[in-house]
Amino acid sequence: xxxxxxxxxxxxxxxxxxxxxxxxxxxxxxxxxxxxxxxxxxxxxxxxxxxxxxxxxxxxxxxxxxxxxxxxxxxxxxxxxxxxxxxxxxxxxxxxxxxxxxxxxxxxxxxxxxxxxxxxxxxxxxxxxxxxxxxxxxxxxxxxxxxxxxxxxxxxxxxxxxxxxxxxxxxxxxxxxxxxxxxxx
Numbered sequence: 001x002x003x004x005x006x007x008x009x010x011x012x013x014x015x016x017x018x019x020x021x022x023x024x025x026x027x028x029x030x031x032x033x034x035x036x037x038x039x040x041x042x043x044x045x046x047x048x049x050x051x052x053x054x055x056x057x058x059x060x061x062x063x064x065x066x067x068x069x070x071x072x073x074x075x076x077x078x079x080x081x082x083x084x085x086x087x088x089x090x091x092x093x094x095x096x097x098x099x100x101x102x103x104x105x106x107x108x109x110x111x112x113x114x115x116x117x118x119x120x121x122x123x124x125x126x127x128x129x130x131x132x133x134x135x136x137x138x139x140x141x142x143x144x145x146x147x148x149x150x151x152x153x154x155x156x157x158x159x160x161x162x163x164x165x166x167x168x169x170x171x172x173x174x175x176x177x178x179x180x181x182x183x184x185x
Contacts, residue, residue, distance in 0.1 A: 066090040073097055091116040095126060102129050140170045148179055 031038070066089045072082040074097070086094040091113075098113040099122070107130050114126050128142070147162035163176040 062089055066093055070097060074100075077101055087116065092118045092122055095119075095122040099125060099129065140166045140172050144172050144176055144179075147176065151179060 066086060069082040069085040069089075070093055072079050073086060076082075083094070086097065095113040095116065095118045098109045102110060110126050110130050114123055114130075143162050143165040147159040150156075150159035150162060160180055163180050166172055166176045
């Protein structure tokens with residue numbers, strides 16, 4: 001009986017080794033058939049990683065350069081090279097500089113910043129700096145400010161009508177309600 005069990009054991013070991021060898025051969029055939037596809041996928045992954053790295057490097061260097069230009073422009077507002085770099089590489093940051101250093105008597109810088117391709121909200125803020133009332137993004141803010149000015153002048157009914165222009169879902173609505181309730185005091 002022991003010899004028979006040993007023979008069965010040896011057969012099962014041989015069959016499992018055959019299966020392992022057979023699977024290895026199938027795997028090798030599969031790899032040989034699809035070798036070009038695997039190599040192409042690996043090359044695409046490597047190119048994507050390199051492209052992502054280069055893109056991040058360019059973005060970081062641009063950000064660093066614009067930050068240096070912004071700091072230089074804050075230190076010396078007449079630095080034309082820093083101004084040109086900022087206008088070319090990050091016009092919205094230049095618009096923020098103009099907002100920070102706005103001279104309401106001279107609107108040349110504000111006009112120059114408005115002409116650039118910048119964020120619409122920044123354009124609205126710049127137009128408000130010039131004194132143009134906005135009917136788009138900052139209209140709720142304008143209504144709040146106008147209402148507050150009317151409250152300071154004791155024109156309560158006019159202020160209430162100005163506060164009524166602010167929609168109920170606006171984040172400025174609680175402030176308008178408080179101003180209306182306390183009548184600016």
